[in-house]
Amino acid sequence: MAVRTLTINEKLVSAPEGATILQAARENGIDIPTLCQLDGLSTVGACRLCLVEVGPSGRLQAACVTQVAEEMVVRTETPKLREYRKMIIELLLTERNHVCAVCVANHHCELQDLAVKLGVDHVRFEYLHPHLAVDVSHELFGIDHNRCVLCTRCVRICDEIEGVHTWDVSGRGTNARIISDLNQPWGESPTCTSCGKCVQACPTGAIFRQGSTVAEMEKDRQRLRFLLTAREKREWLV
Amino acid sequence: MARLKLATVWLGGCSGCHMSFLDMDEWLIDLAQAADIVYSPFVDAKEFPDNVDATLVEGAVANEDHFNLARQIRKRSRWVISFGDCAVTGNVTAMRNYFGGAKEVLDRGYVELATQKPAWPSDPGVLPTLLDRVVPLHQVIPVDFYIPGCPPPAGRIRKVLSALIEGKEPHLEGDDIRFG
Numbered sequence: 314m315a316v317r318t319l320t321i322n323e324k325l326v327s328a329p330e331g332a333t334i335l336q337a338a339r340e341n342g343i344d345i346p347t348l349c350q351l352d353g354l355s356t357v358g359a360c361r362l363c364l365v366e367v368g369p370s371g372r373l374q375a376a377c378v379t380q381v382a383e384e385m386v387v388r389t390e391t392p393k394l395r396e397y398r399k400m401i402i403e404l405l406l407t408e409r410n411h412v413c414a415v416c417v418a419n420h421h422c423e424l425q426d427l428a429v430k431l432g433v434d435h436v437r438f439e440y441l442h443p444h445l446a447v448d449v450s451h452e453l454f455g456i457d458h459n460r461c462v463l464c465t466r467c468v469r470i471c472d473e474i475e476g477v478h479t480w481d482v483s484g485r486g487t488n489a490r491i492i493s494d495l496n497q498p499w500g501e502s503p504t505c506t507s508c509g510k511c512v513q514a515c516p517t518g519a520i521f522r523q524g525s526t527v528a529e530m531e532k533d534r535q536r537l538r539f540l541l542t543a544r545e546k547r548e549w550l551v
Numbered sequence: 552m553a554r555l556k557l558a559t560v561w562l563g564g565c566s567g568c569h570m571s572f573l574d575m576d577e578w579l580i581d582l583a584q585a586a587d588i589v590y591s592p593f594v595d596a597k598e599f600p601d602n603v604d605a606t607l608v609e610g611a612v613a614n615e616d617h618f619n620l621a622r623q624i625r626k627r628s629r630w631v632i633s634f635g636d637c638a639v640t641g642n643v644t645a646m647r648n649y650f651g652g653a654k655e656v657l658d659r660g661y662v663e664l665a666t667q668k669p670a671w672p673s674d675p676g677v678l679p680t681l682l683d684r685v686v687p688l689h690q691v692i693p694v695d696f697y698i699p700g701c702p703p704p705a706g707r708i709r710k711v712l713s714a715l716i717e718g719k720e721p722h723l724e725g726d727d728i729r730f731g
Contacts, residue, residue, distance in 0.1 A: 406640075413731025414636055414643060414701035425730060434697040434728040435639050435689060442641075442648035442684070528731075 319385040334376040334387055335363055345389050346398060346427060349464035350377045351514055353541035354473055359465055360405075362398055362427070365389045373397075395431070402428050403436045408487060410442060410459040411517070417457075417530035418518030424462060425517075441487070448493075450500030453523055454512055456491065461519040463489055467511035474540060479505045491519075513537055555586035555716050556604045559593070559634070560624060562617040563644040563685060564610030566592070568635035571702035572607075575709050585716045601627050605715050607634035607698075607708075611644040612691045614679040625692040632711065632721075636701040636730055638688045643701075645685040653681035696721055699730045 315330040321338055328337035333356070338345050348360040358375035365376045366388040376389070388394070405411075405424060413419050449455040465482060468491065472478040479502050483492045493499045512520050513532050521530045543549050561569060569592055575582070589603060590596045599620065606628040612618055625631055636642040647656045657678070662669040672678055688694055698711055707727050714721040 410646070410649065411730075412642060412646060413729075416731065419731040420729075429726060429729050432724065432728065434699055434723065435633065435687070435694075439690070440641060440645065440648075440687075442645060444649045 317381045317383050317385075319381050319383070319387060321387045322389055328381045330381075332381050334365055334367075334374070334379050334381055334385075337381050338376065338387075338389060343389055345376050346430065347377060348423060348427060348462065348516055349466065351466050351470070351537070353537060353544070354466065354469040354514075357465055357469070359463065360401065362401055364394060364397060366391055366394060399431045399433055402431055402433050403438055405462050406433070406436050407438045407440045408443075409445065409461060412459075415527055416460060416518040417521045417525040417527065418460070418532075419528040421528070421531045422518060423516035443487070448499050449523060450498035451502075451505070451507070451523070452500065453507055454499070454509065454520060455523055456493075456499060456520050457518060458490060459519075460517045461491055462517060463491070464516060465491075466514040466516065467491060467520055470510045470514040470537075474537075474544075475506060475508050475510050477504050477506055477508075480511060510537070510540075556589050556600075556602065557586045557712075557715075558590040558599065558603045558606040558624075558628065559588070560590070560599075560606060560608045560610075560620065561592050562608060562610030562620070562638070562688075563613035564635060564637040565643075566609070567702040568607075568609040568637075568700075569593070571635075571700075571705055572708055574705035576705070578705075578709055582712060582716075586712075599623050599627060603628040605630035605632060607632050608638050608688055609634045611637040611641045611685045611687060612682065613644055613647075613685045614681050616679055618682065618691060621688060621691050630695045630715065631688075631692065632696045632698060633688045633694050634698050634708075635703055636699055639697050639699050640730065641685050641687045645687075648684050652683040656681065697728075698723065699728050701731055 316327050317330055318327045321343055326337055326341045335345055346362045348362050350356055356377040358378040361375060363376040364373050367374045368386055413425055445458040447457045468480040468482060471480045479493050481492055483490050483496055493502045494504055512522060513536050518530055588594050589600050606624050612621055633639045637644045650656050650659050657671055661671045698707060700707060711721040
């Protein structure tokens with residue numbers, strides 16, 4: 314396979330042709346924050362947290378969907394990028410009702426972790442406080458749209474790993490909602506196999522196990538890692 | 552060094568942040584040696600005094616009393632500090648915003664959910680004048696520093712107060728700025 318040589322943060326690195334900037338960075342121990350990206354799923358560039366500056370003009374590109382190229386110059390940590398990433402988290406926090414104190418995922422939440430990492434100690438924008446539904450019609454799981462960041466991990470894991478495609482997205486912009494099947498209650502979904510992969514993939518408290526109370530919803534990403542290894546390497550490591 | 556003039560205020564919150572303040576335990580003795588608590592739910596002062604060095608404000612701004620007190624605090628304090636998630640984000644106090652404005656919220660509480668005599672209390676002075684939307688403190692007045700947490704753990708509060716006593720600018724980072 315052809316190798317591409319590029320510069321990330323003044324450091325010369327090489328990556329296989331077709332690799333993304335995110336993969337090349339991680340391979341070289343360079344951390345780029347992500348939210349919608351999940352190993353083993355297709356990439357959609359939805360959250361924009363992995364924005365990096367490319368080339369002399371510092372053009373902004375999402376590292377998860379941009380392929381490496383020969384002599385590419387990438388910067389992953391600039392004051393502008395730090396400010397934009399912080400702003401993205403703040404805007405995510407204003408768009409829905411992320412009340413950490415009463416959330417099932419408190420202290421086990423990727424959005425909360427990112428706020429800590431990016432130095433969000435308050436939000437400079439006005440909160441929208443939309444009135445959103447909680448669907449607990451499924452016998453095992455529930456979906457709380459108050460906590461959803463529209464990363465679409467649930468949509469992709471259901472489609473690409475479980476092969477069912479119960480989840481999808483309806484509406485646009487701030488009206489976008491995760492829906493099950495033909496926008497019907499999750500409990501009435503004829504396709505859902507109750508496998509729980511979406512529960513494990515969800516980065517926040519939006520999809521949770523029924524009966525979880527505040528701070529109880531710990532996600533087990535190892536289960537997803539197990540599925541990925543089984544698929545890619547044909548190894549069923551318990 | 553001059554003693555720090557410290558105030559703490561309780562707006563639209565549950566007083567959990569003040570409980571956490573008390574959780575600083577024996578360090579409160581050290582604090583008492585370095586600071587005067589000039590206004591607080593813990594002390595008996597009726598009027599918010601002038602020339603306060605630092606004021607910790609717990610709670611979101613939910614009614615006109617909060618709004619007016621917040622403006623008075625800003626005028627009379629050198630440092631205004633949002634103390635806990637309600638002051639910083641609106642948090643649980645702001646969850647009433649999902650229902651709409653003040654009228655919808657009062658209808659929800661006193662009419663729709665009432666089992667007997669569904670009506671707003673009519674006696675004067677019983678109901679505070681609610682703002683249409685609950686907002687974080689910094690949406691009403693400029694805030695100098697933020698202590699997130701519901702409640703902020705005692706160690707987090709202590710770090711901020713220690714810096715103020717030493718005349719330094721407080722600094723929190725990492726897990727010390729975690730919401731929730």
